[in-house]
Amino acid sequence: MPIxxxxxAAIGDAAQHLAAGxxxxxxxxxxxxxxxxxxxxxxxxxxxxxKGRPTFNPLIVHAPGALALEEAVVFDGRARRLAELFWxxxxxxxxxxxxxxxxxxxxxxxxxxxxxxxxSHPVALALLRAAGVLVAAxxxxxxxxxxxxxxxxxxxxxxxxxxxxxxxxTCPVGVESTVLDLTGDRPTLLRPGGTTLESLEEAIGAIxxxxxxxxxxxxxxxxxxxxxxxxxxVRLNASRPEEGEAFMGFGPVDGATLNLSPTGxxxxxxxxxxxxxxxxxxxxxxxxxxxxxxxxGLGRAINDRLRRAAAPRPS
Ligand code: AMP
Ligand code: MG
Numbered sequence: 264m265p266i267x268x269x270x271x272a273a274i275g276d277a278a279q280h281l282a283a284g285x286x287x288x289x290x291x292x293x294x295x296x297x298x299x300x301x302x303x304x305x306x307x308x309x310x311x312x313x314k315g316r317p318t319f320n321p322l323i324v325h326a327p328g329a330l331a332l333e334e335a336v337v338f339d340g341r342a343r344r345l346a347e348l349f350w351x352x353x354x355x356x357x358x359x360x361x362x363x364x365x366x367x368x369x370x371x372x373x374x375x376x377x378x379x380x381x382x383s384h385p386v387a388l389a390l391l392r393a394a395g396v397l398v399a400a401x402x403x404x405x406x407x408x409x410x411x412x413x414x415x416x417x418x419x420x421x422x423x424x425x426x427x428x429x430x431x432x433t434c435p436v437g438v439e440s441t442v443l444d445l446t447g448d449r450p451t452l453l454r455p456g457g458t459t460l461e462s463l464e465e466a467i468g469a470i471x472x473x474x475x476x477x478x479x480x481x482x483x484x485x486x487x488x489x490x491x492x493x494x495x496x497v498r499l500n501a502s503r504p505e506e507g508e509a510f511m512g513f514g515p516v517d518g519a520t521l522n523l524s525p526t527g528x529x530x531x532x533x534x535x536x537x538x539x540x541x542x543x544x545x546x547x548x549x550x551x552x553x554x555x556x557x558x559x560g561l562g563r564a565i566n567d568r569l570r571r572a573a574a575p576r577p578s
Contacts, residue, residue: 266414269386269431278393280426286313288403288417289390290431291382293353293439293457294410294537295417296325296400297425298390307369307399313424316406321372322399323355323440324379327391335364335397336377341467342445348466351383353440353457370399376446386431402439403428407492409544409572412437412537437534438564443470455563457533493544493551497573501552509543513554523554529561536565540572 267273269290277287284306286299297313299306301324311319326332329346336358338346345356357378360371371377382388391398402410405420414430421428441456443463451471452460464470495509503518504510512519514527521539523532543551553569556562 266418266428266430269429271389273427273429274386274389275393277390277427277429278395281390281394281398282396284309285426286310286424287390288411288414288421288425288428289387289400290384290414290429290434291325291387291400292384292434292436293382294412294434294437295403295414295428296382296387296398297403297417297421298325298398298400300394301325301370301397301399302365302367303396304367304369307367310399310401311369313421314401314404314406316401319369319372320401321374321378322370322401323442324366324370324377325387325391325398325400326379326381327388328381331391331397332379332381334361335366336379337361339445341450345443345445345463345466346381349458349463350381351388352381353383353436353438354463355380355440355442355454355456357442357444357446357453359446366397367399376444378442380440384431384434386429390429409493409537409540410439412534416538416541433534433538435534436530437536437538438561438568441564444473455567457561457564459560460563461560492572492574492576493540495544495548496550497569498550498552499569499573500555502554504552505550507549508552509545509548509550511539511543511551511553513556516554519554520548523556523565529557529565532556533561533565536568 299310355378403417411417412434436457439456441458442454444451449471453473509520512522523535
């Protein structure tokens with residue numbers, strides 16, 4: 264499995280792999296993706312196999328522009344407005360499947376909706392343009408593990424399972440895309456992510472928040488699927504570390520082992536989140552304590568990932 268710097272030649276080779284049904288890991292502005300031809304059942308099956316996903320969750324379909332998605336999904340007025348305002352960028356729209364859609368049903372786990380997005384990373388855009396196929400891509404990590412924000416992270420988990428890893432450096436946003444469901448009358452936030460809820464509501468008005476991720480509702484731990492999980496236990500809203508704990512700080516806290524953002528900048532914290540989680544996930548410690556993160560803007564996505572990291576693990 265070669266890790267190749269994302270030169271035009273390497274991007275061309277990666278595009279050929281995708282067009283031939285093989286898997287390529289590539290950088291996006293959010294996290295690294297594990298890409299395969301979204302129209303190919305066998306390529307999509309290979310994605311699930313490589314990740315070791317126990318179930319067929321629906322995957323996000325990536326395109327180099329909204330035009331390339333016209334015959335994959337059905338855009339309504341809200342979808343067009345959001346696409347114009349936020350694409351390319353970290354926003355995924357769940358839209359009705361187009362009657363002539365050639366996207367594999369395995370990609371959408373048999374649903375009659377498809378999640379679509381146009382990433383803004385220049386390497387991702389160049390790759391998608393050159394490949395000439397829609398690309399299904401979940402995060403390029405083994406199932407249940409922390410999402411990769413560098414080519415080295417991808418290699419740790421998927422080294423021998425992809426035809427190529429395109430190295431485009433560190434992902435600038437660092438948390439996954441925001442997922443917004445537009446299949447019903449009320450737009451519904453399915454996953455907080457790199458595009459803030461506030462900016463989406465400014466564009467299209469009130470957005471419902473899907474049950475399990477509502478910020479202020481009391482939740483039973485069982486509601487939370489463990490995901491993005493480090494090997495060590497995670498303790499949230501910690502004001503200081505206890506004996507033997509690593510401490511992931513935020514803002515001007517004392518005693519941080521690593522600090523997501525000493526100045527309290529949520530964008531910087533999002534970009535650092537997964538890489539710092541990996542560095543603290545070390546057998547020198549018995550747990551990872553995490554300082555409180557404000558729950559607005561990108562903080563909503565950071566807190567969602569942290570709650571999942573702290574959720575009880577499947578046995
Ligand atoms: P990931 O595989 O980590 O990129 O995450 C993809 C996210 O998009 C998951 O939260 C999926 O549940 C969600 N998703 C993808 N397709 C659909 C769909 N058709 N309907 C609802 N959610 C979807
Ligand atoms: Mg993932």
